[in-house]
Amino acid sequence: MEQDQIHKKIGRNLQSIRKARSLSLDQVAELTGVSKAMIGQIERGDSNPTISILWKIVNGLHISFTSLIEEEETKVTHIRFEELEPFSEDDGRYRAFPLIPFDQHKQFEIYTVELDAGCGHESEPHNEGVEEYILMSQGELRLDIQQDTYRLQAGDALHFTADKPHTYTNLSDGKTVYHTIIFYPKS
Template sequence: MSGRTRSLDRGGMDAGAQAITGQLGRTIQRLRKAYNLSLSELSEQSGVAKSIISQIERNETNPTLATVWRLSQALDVSIDRFMAATDDEPFVEHLTRGDTPILVSEDGKCRLTITGWIKTVEWLQWFDFVAEPGGELVSDGHQRGSVECLSVLSGELQVECGDIIETARAGETLRYRCDRRHIIRNLGSEHAHATMVCLLKAAVLD
């Protein structure tokens, strides 16, 4: 989310890419075993070093496109089908508390935990939002046409967007244009908790 925030922890931002690399590694290993090939044999047939293949299968490196092409040729599968196979593989990504980036408002009273996936960051972002009493998050505008949705889980939050000010309580959602300066405030006496989803470059605004 753009705006006046500072980052506490930017670790884990490449987790989505790592997950995809892991899928690729599992696909290579599955195909290699299906052809009953050892690491040495696949290395000989593909021209890719045995150590590199081993690292790819263990999700310890991010291979170049040239490397993926050589492996796909050795395993007798097109690169398109190769990459499609990695997308079809099921996966479960587990981010620990330390791996999850957190942004803090200028006043130190609002915390945005980035729970969204790095692969969607250019068009879809979502956050876990917590605001202490009196907390205020001031954000600059996103791309024109962007929309933000704030679903309050507990407490009460106020949103100011242009000349419009609205308040939502637990169980309610505020949806507003975020392509201009907008402010979220907790004017209550208790902590407020919400889920925030930002749809960037929205095509239609009713």
Template sequence: MGDFSALGEKLKATRNKMGLSLSDMSAKTGVSKTMLSQIERSESMPTIATVWKIANGLKIKLETLLDDSSQLYEVKSIDDKLAIKDDDGRMIIHSIFPFSPISGYEVFYGVFKPGCNYSDDNHTNSTTEQLFVTDGELEMIVGQNTYRITAGCSLSFDSSEKHRYINNGDIDANVLIIVNYE
């Protein structure tokens, strides 16, 4: 399967960053507290089925626990990312750094085409959203307030408030978006 030498350290770091006790982690994963403790102390090398149970229970990718530390850097192309489109194709979103419970956030690259008028009021578990416009201009309506964000400018807001992304310009508004979760 691979080298599990760093698994214990990664598991413990993940648990600590998530603020979980061994009992909490056991309840989420279905793996006994004793086994989790032994894995964290590198006293036991779990089966792949056990590692899957831990990853699934914590809602993290298996790679988070098994990631080879020699691969600290990885170049990925936006062309290889699945695009989510809405507003008749005028809003295109790529998840460039998917959510991780360790970081507590995810990062998106958005292209808002001219004429885009997209409302997003589905953030029930996120706390804040930060966006940075790299090209073009975006009008943001957050609650009752309207903000004009031009290239080189940013906006941070409470993502639980109803908000709307509008591109009234003639060119694409390219935007980096960070969504933070509790």
């Protein structure tokens, strides 16, 4: 592997680690004892850092040396809807399929929800700061958030802070389907 490729990879990986931890260049400089200017040059691939500088960075950030040079894996997860086991209530008339499970690093989860005709579902208030994004796919949904009522049809979307009681009701004669993204703030 060429030296040029290695220092560009180090730069990409360092920047990725810094951003994943929500650290500024100043904060990384403070943690590692390497100047802000040098950190910036390394991240841009403009500098070929010495091994001693790299050791300062890995020790200051408490990461492995190889984490700066490893290839980033492209991760693909294929979820088959028919293989998902739903959470269900109301004798199976309300079904929530965990499409994308919660991940600590991403702070959200995604469900596909199906409500049979006439079905309603009351949701307890979530923790403070939790947000829901509703993306309608089929049918008609009434969403009551405390005293406010919203009517959604296929193609509509709604975003709300979910720390208040909220109720979903299928207003159509058939099945209503929506996708919900639930975002959890970092604690």
